[in-house]
Amino acid sequence: xxxxxxxxxxxxxxxxxxxxxxxxxxxxxxxxxxxxxxxxxxxxxxxxxxxxxxxxxxxxxxxxxxxxxxxxxxxxxxxxxxxxxxxxxxxxxxxxxxxxxxxxxxxxxxxxxxxxxxxxxxxxxxxxxxxxxxxxxxxxxxxxxxxxxxxxxxxxxxxxxxxxxxxxxxxxxxxxxxxxxxxxxxxxxxxxxxxxxxxxxxxxxxxxxxxxxxxxxxxxxxxxxxxxxxxxxxxxxxxxxxxxxxxxxxxxxxxxxxxxxxxxxxxxxxxxxxxxxxxxxxxxxxxxxxxxxxxxxxxxxxxxxxx
Numbered sequence: 001x002x003x004x005x006x007x008x009x010x011x012x013x014x015x016x017x018x019x020x021x022x023x024x025x026x027x028x029x030x031x032x033x034x035x036x037x038x039x040x041x042x043x044x045x046x047x048x049x050x051x052x053x054x055x056x057x058x059x060x061x062x063x064x065x066x067x068x069x070x071x072x073x074x075x076x077x078x079x080x081x082x083x084x085x086x087x088x089x090x091x092x093x094x095x096x097x098x099x100x101x102x103x104x105x106x107x108x109x110x111x112x113x114x115x116x117x118x119x120x121x122x123x124x125x126x127x128x129x130x131x132x133x134x135x136x137x138x139x140x141x142x143x144x145x146x147x148x149x150x151x152x153x154x155x156x157x158x159x160x161x162x163x164x165x166x167x168x169x170x171x172x173x174x175x176x177x178x179x180x181x182x183x184x185x186x187x188x189x190x191x192x193x194x195x196x197x198x199x200x201x202x203x204x205x206x207x208x209x210x211x212x213x214x215x216x217x218x219x220x221x222x223x224x225x226x227x228x229x230x231x232x233x234x235x236x237x238x239x240x241x242x243x244x245x246x247x248x249x250x251x252x253x254x255x256x257x258x259x260x261x262x263x264x265x266x267x268x269x270x271x272x273x274x275x276x277x278x279x280x281x282x283x284x285x286x287x288x289x290x291x292x293x294x295x296x297x298x299x300x301x302x303x304x305x306x307x
Contacts, residue, residue, distance in 0.1 A: 008226050009211035011081065011170070011195055012042035012219040013050045015261055016066065017272035024058075024066055026073075028272060032216065033073045035269050040219035043211070045074050047099075049083025049108040051148050052215045052256045057275045060091070064098055071102045079105035081141060085149070087115050089131045096136035106168065108141040110149030111160070122156045126163065133165030141168040142192070157182060161191040169194045170213050176203060183209040198222050199249075202241040205229050215260045217267055217298055218248065224297045243296040251289060254281060259289075266290050267298055268305025 014036050017028030036042045047070035048055035048063050055063050071080050082104040084095035096107050112128050114120050120128075133140055142160050144152055152160070160166055161182075169192050173179060179196055183204065187194035193210040196203075201212040201222055212222055221243050228237035251259045257274050262281040264271035266289060273280045281289065294302055 007193070007210050008205055008230065009043040009193075009195065010040065010219060010222055010226060011044045011046060011211065011213040012036040012040055013046035013053050013213070013215045014070070015052070015215055015257070015264060015271045016048075016054050017270070018054075018275060022057075022275065024062070024069065025272065026069060028270065029066075029069060030073045031269060032264075032271060033070065035264075036216050036219055037074065037077050040216060040223050042078055042219060044079045044081050044105070045070065046108065046213070047071060047080050047082045047104070049081060049085070049143070050213075050215070051145070052260060053083075054257055054275045055083065056148075064095070067095070067099065067104075068102050071104060076103070081106040081108050083108045083143075084132075085110040085112075085143065087112060089128055092132050093135045096132065096138060100136065100138055104138060106139045106141055107136060108143050108170065110143045110145060111152045113150050120150050122159055125150070125152065125156055125160055129160060129163055129166060133163065136165075139167035140165045141170055142166050143170045143172075145170075145172040154178060154181060158185050158191075161186040167192050168210075171196045171200075173197075174199050176200070179204065179209075180207050183207045199244050201225050201244075202229065202237055205237075215256065216271075217263050217269070217301075218244070218260070221247075221297050240297060246292050247289070247296065250292065251281065251285060254285070262286055262289060263293060263298075266293060266305075267301035269301075 014032035017025040019025045047067045067082050074080050082099035084092045084107045086092045099107055183194050186192050188208050195211050195213045198212055198214040198218045225237050225240045248259045261271040
């Protein structure tokens with residue numbers, strides 16, 4: 001990966017605010033990007049790459065516009081990684097070429113599901129990533145998120161990490177046994193840099209992984225974990241990591257995008273509502289979430305929002 005991406009790193013996917021007519025709200029998007037760059041000190045911003053960004057509701061043209069706007073609004077303050085996931089490798093390559101022209105640093109790809117059913121074989125996965133890797137000069141991030149993408153075995157993940165095009169892994173698993181093995185066999189073996197979710201951040205750092213990926217405002221809590229860890233204040237790092245025990249998990253039955261948008265609205269950085277027909281959190285849920293967040297590193301945000 002480019003040397004501009006520091007280790008430990010924090011890769012952040014800004015939320016996507018929408019207008020009343022369901023267009024991307026550029027003013028709101030800028031507010032989200034400024035927050036993750038200035039306040040979370042993200043080492044890389046993700047453009048239309050994770051499902052929490054709600055890009056899957058957009059047409060291909062709208063998705064490209066969101067990518068371009070994200071790169072423009074980030075304004076070279078940090079590198080931008082562009083999501084190019086698509087069942088068709090030709091469409092993914094088209095997105096990759098756009099990303100190159102617009103100044104992206106890397107691209108991100110879900111391990112693809114097979115549209116005609118059945119789990120992809122190792123050969124399927126390697127062929128897909130090699131086909132795209134031949135057509136782009138940008139380093140590829142393998143995005144592991146079963147559901148939207150394939151559930152890739154440990155063995156197949158290691159095989160993909162050995163491809164020269166694949167230089168970073170984003171792992172959505174909360175499985176410590178899997179994570180620890182892959183950190184050893186991928187990151188510490190020098191094949192690719194390995195990032196996990198917010199819930200696994202401290203364990204990842206302790207095991208020698210490269211960092212974590214997440215949406216806001218979890219990124220601000222994660223930044224506090226990383227800073228404490230780097231300062232060798234391991235007790236403080238562990239204390240802050242525990243803040244993820246309740247947030248966002250207590251509300252995850254509602255889905256990550258509605259939960260994170262609700263949290264951003266509570267701390268005074270409006271992110272709007274989830275894309276319909278999905279509903280925002282109820283007033284009771286918002287009250288309960290506010291009570292939880294006031295006991296985290298986000299507490300000062302409530303005072304600022306009330307001022």
